[in-house]
Amino acid sequence: xxxxxxxxxxxxxxxxxxxxxxxxxxxxxxxxxxxxxxxxxxxxxxxxxxxxxxxxxxxxxxxxxxxxxxxxxxxxxxxxxxxxxxxxxxxxxxxxxxxxxxxxxxx
Amino acid sequence: xxxxxxxxxxxxxxxxxxxxxxxxxxxxxxxxxxxxxxxxxxxxxxxxxxxxxxxxxxxxxxxxxxxxxxxxxxxxxxxxxxxxxxxxxxxxxxxxxxxxxxxxxxxxxxxxxxxxxxxxxxxxxxxxxxxxxxxxxxxxxxxxxxxxxxxxxxxxxxxxxxxxxxxxxxxxxxxxxxxxxxxxxxxxxxxxxxxxxxxxxxxxxxxxxxxxxxxxxxxxxxxxxxxxxxxxxxxxxxxxxxxxxxxxxxxxxxxxxxxxxxxxxxxxxxxxxxxxxxxxxxxxxxxxxxxxxxxxxxxxxxxxxxxxxxxxxxxxxxxxxxxxxxxxxxxxxxxxxxxxxxxxxxxxxxxxxxxxxxxxxxxxxxxxxxxxxxxxxxxxxxxxxxxxxxxxxxxxxxxxxxxxxxxxxxxxxxxxxxxxxxxxxxxxxxxxxxxxxxxxxxxxxxxxxxxxxxxxxxxxxxxxxxxxxxxxxxxxxxxxxxxxxxxxxxxxxxxxxxxxxxxxxxxxxxxxxxxxxxxxxxxxxxxxxxxxxxxxxxxxxxxxxxxxxxxxxxxxxxxxxxxxxxxxxxxxxxxxxxxxxxxxxxxxxxxxxxxxxxxxxxxxxxxxxxxxxxxxxxxxxxxx
Numbered sequence: 252x253x254x255x256x257x258x259x260x261x262x263x264x265x266x267x268x269x270x271x272x273x274x275x276x277x278x279x280x281x282x283x284x285x286x287x288x289x290x291x292x293x294x295x296x297x298x299x300x301x302x303x304x305x306x307x308x309x310x311x312x313x314x315x316x317x318x319x320x321x322x323x324x325x326x327x328x329x330x331x332x333x334x335x336x337x338x339x340x341x342x343x344x345x346x347x348x349x350x351x352x353x354x355x356x357x358x
Numbered sequence: 359x360x361x362x363x364x365x366x367x368x369x370x371x372x373x374x375x376x377x378x379x380x381x382x383x384x385x386x387x388x389x390x391x392x393x394x395x396x397x398x399x400x401x402x403x404x405x406x407x408x409x410x411x412x413x414x415x416x417x418x419x420x421x422x423x424x425x426x427x428x429x430x431x432x433x434x435x436x437x438x439x440x441x442x443x444x445x446x447x448x449x450x451x452x453x454x455x456x457x458x459x460x461x462x463x464x465x466x467x468x469x470x471x472x473x474x475x476x477x478x479x480x481x482x483x484x485x486x487x488x489x490x491x492x493x494x495x496x497x498x499x500x501x502x503x504x505x506x507x508x509x510x511x512x513x514x515x516x517x518x519x520x521x522x523x524x525x526x527x528x529x530x531x532x533x534x535x536x537x538x539x540x541x542x543x544x545x546x547x548x549x550x551x552x553x554x555x556x557x558x559x560x561x562x563x564x565x566x567x568x569x570x571x572x573x574x575x576x577x578x579x580x581x582x583x584x585x586x587x588x589x590x591x592x593x594x595x596x597x598x599x600x601x602x603x604x605x606x607x608x609x610x611x612x613x614x615x616x617x618x619x620x621x622x623x624x625x626x627x628x629x630x631x632x633x634x635x636x637x638x639x640x641x642x643x644x645x646x647x648x649x650x651x652x653x654x655x656x657x658x659x660x661x662x663x664x665x666x667x668x669x670x671x672x673x674x675x676x677x678x679x680x681x682x683x684x685x686x687x688x689x690x691x692x693x694x695x696x697x698x699x700x701x702x703x704x705x706x707x708x709x710x711x712x713x714x715x716x717x718x719x720x721x722x723x724x725x726x727x728x729x730x731x732x733x734x735x736x737x738x739x740x741x742x743x744x745x746x747x748x749x750x751x752x753x754x755x756x757x758x759x760x761x762x763x764x765x766x767x768x769x770x771x772x773x774x775x776x777x778x779x780x781x782x783x784x785x786x787x788x789x790x791x792x793x794x795x796x797x798x799x800x801x802x803x804x805x806x807x808x809x810x811x812x813x814x815x816x817x818x819x820x821x822x823x824x825x826x827x828x829x830x831x832x833x834x835x836x837x838x839x840x841x842x843x844x845x846x847x848x849x850x851x852x853x854x855x856x857x858x859x860x861x862x863x864x865x866x867x868x869x870x871x872x873x874x875x876x877x878x879x880x881x882x883x884x885x886x887x888x889x890x891x892x893x894x895x896x897x898x899x900x901x902x903x904x905x906x907x908x909x910x911x912x913x914x915x916x917x918x919x920x921x922x923x924x925x926x927x928x929x930x931x932x933x934x935x936x937x938x939x940x941x942x943x944x945x946x947x948x949x950x951x952x953x954x955x956x957x958x959x960x961x962x963x964x965x966x967x968x969x970x971x972x973x974x975x976x977x978x979x980x981x982x
């Protein structure tokens with residue numbers, strides 16, 4: 252089981268973390284909301300919670316809670332630019348369907 | 359595929375409910391928009407990677423152009439390319455006389471005193487022009503952030519009065535932007551520098567923008583900002599420096615004929631370029647080619663520039679001195695000074711400001727962007743993206759707010775430089791027996807007489823039960839919200855009858871006016887005291903006169919013999935005459951004399967009414 256991230260994503264995460272001045276990594280997860288069943292969560296992490304699984308990739312700690320991991324296994328986090336907009340993107344092999352905008356998904 | 363941003367722990371939003379918020383610096387010459395993304399505030403750029411949107415709108419027959427393209431067109435089409443419109447926000451036509459000489463537009467007055475600008479696309483107001491600029495920034499933000507905006511924090515000069523703030527809000531509404539809050543520009547700059555994370559201390563924000571100058575003194579205590587005092591000049595900025603240089607060029611050219619609008623644009627543009635070049639070079643070559651064929655070539659060096667801008671910078675420093683005094687501190691108390699606005703790039707300006715505040719000015723953040731960045735940080739907090747933020751920004755009222763009382767005197771409810779939001783209540787009572795209503799006049803200013811202050815609003819409280827004079831308890835509450843807008847309510851406490859008013863002044867008040875009002879209050883302090891004393895005594899005399907006249911009418915024939923009546927009437931006449939003379943001491947003496955003379959009559963009336971009340975009752979009825 253693993254969760255990874257691209258070099259571009261790692262660079263941005265490091266930048267954001269150093270700018271914020273604190274945090275041990277970022278936390279990825281899923282929430283059961285949204286128009287298509289599940290929604291992604293990306294947050295700064297200040298501490299580990301019980302049941303958190305930590306992956307390290309490109310020098311960045313990716314923290315996933317055990318419950319979310321089943322939905323996220325194999326996911327690669329990417330950082331993308333689309334026109335003026337830029338942000339993080341989940342390449343999740345488990346997702347069977349995404350809502351139009353890709354913010355939520357079903358497995 | 360939506361692109362996600364990193365949230366603070368626990369602050370992730372549900373899908374499609376991202377709390378997108380922006381900060382907008384709606385400037386006189388340039389405007390910027392910024393937003394906090396993944397915990398970092400950054401300026402949002404346009405398609406060509408430019409941060410600053412020139413605050414220029416060009417109107418043509420069927421098209422509206424905003425920004426750089428409009429600025430480029432300004433030289434050729436000055437009458438339809440509206441610049442520096444911020445100076446007109448919330449101003450009434452009659453206030454523009456001082457400005458119109460500098461603004462090359464054809465203005466006319468519409469209904470309600472709102473000035474309109476003639477353009478090829480018809481007449482437009484300052485609010486409409488500002489709305490076009492804001493709309494452009496909104497579209498840029500929506501494209502960049504990829505979603506609908508929850509709201510925006512828009513910055514305004516600290517000296518903006520209620521009318522100007524309201525005009526800014528109206529422009530935002532017209533542009534389809536929900537305003538989270540208006541924020542003073544210097545306060546935003548302090549937020550951008552993260553001064554709230556610093557140790558405690560007092561900071562000065564020196565903001566010399568394109569069109570306005572603001573100085574704010576902020577105090578930090580336990581991570582909380584308090585604006586101790588603000589001052590400045592809303593008609594002085596980098597534009598004026600350019601104009602001073604342009605005037606020098608005209609002088610060098612030995613031109614005597616009047617300048618038309620196109621020539622003036624050419625000259626100011628050349629002046630601005632020369633000024634910007636001189637912030638890094640020692641001297642700069644200026645060459646002017648006017649459309650009429652005339653041309654001129656010359657050199658402007660640093661010392662000359664220095665002498666040209668010095669009078670204007672000295673003017674800003676005297677504002678600083680006044681504001682420091684208003685804050686009740688000494689210059690030595692100020693830890694550091696933050697430089698804001700493009701004009702603070704000038705090494706001369708930095709040097710003079712540093713000398714004045716006796717400290718090296720803070721210049722590490724781009725002075726053009728610092729305000730928008732602070733606004734974005736504040737917007738991010740206001741929409742709830744920061745769960746544990748305790749930052750609180752406090753602003754101040756520029757002038758005292760009060761109420762008219764009997765005799766045309768001002769009762770000050772909220773003193774000037776009080777931090778807002780604020781709510782203050784005071785109890786008033788009735789002046790006459792049987793009074794069932796009263797009219798309230800809300801005034802702004804530092805003088806003691808209503809006639810010397812500015813009237814903001816007038817409303818009435820009607821229909822409370824009749825009582826003897828002084829028995830009614832009327833609670834008047836003044837509330838100033840975070841945006842500086844005033845709400846006044848009055849309630850008669852026994853009956854619960856109430857009335858209220860929202861104060862949106864119909865016309866603006868320039869800072870020159872504010873300054874004049876402040877200066878007057880100092881110059882006329884002695885006079886005001888005398889006037890207050892006189893009016894106070896006159897009100898007291900009127901009360902005595904009226905009470906006696908009412909009593910005489912009611913029962914003089916039963917209780918007084920002709921000699922007594924004549925005596926009282928003589929004293930009454932005396933007081934009436936003295937009252938009209940306008941000597942406070944004499945009125946006081948005459949009032950006392952009349953009261954003393956009428957003492958026996960008052961006693962007699964009281965006895966009489968007691969007798970009447972007891973008639974027909976047995977003594978033991980009163981014992982319980």
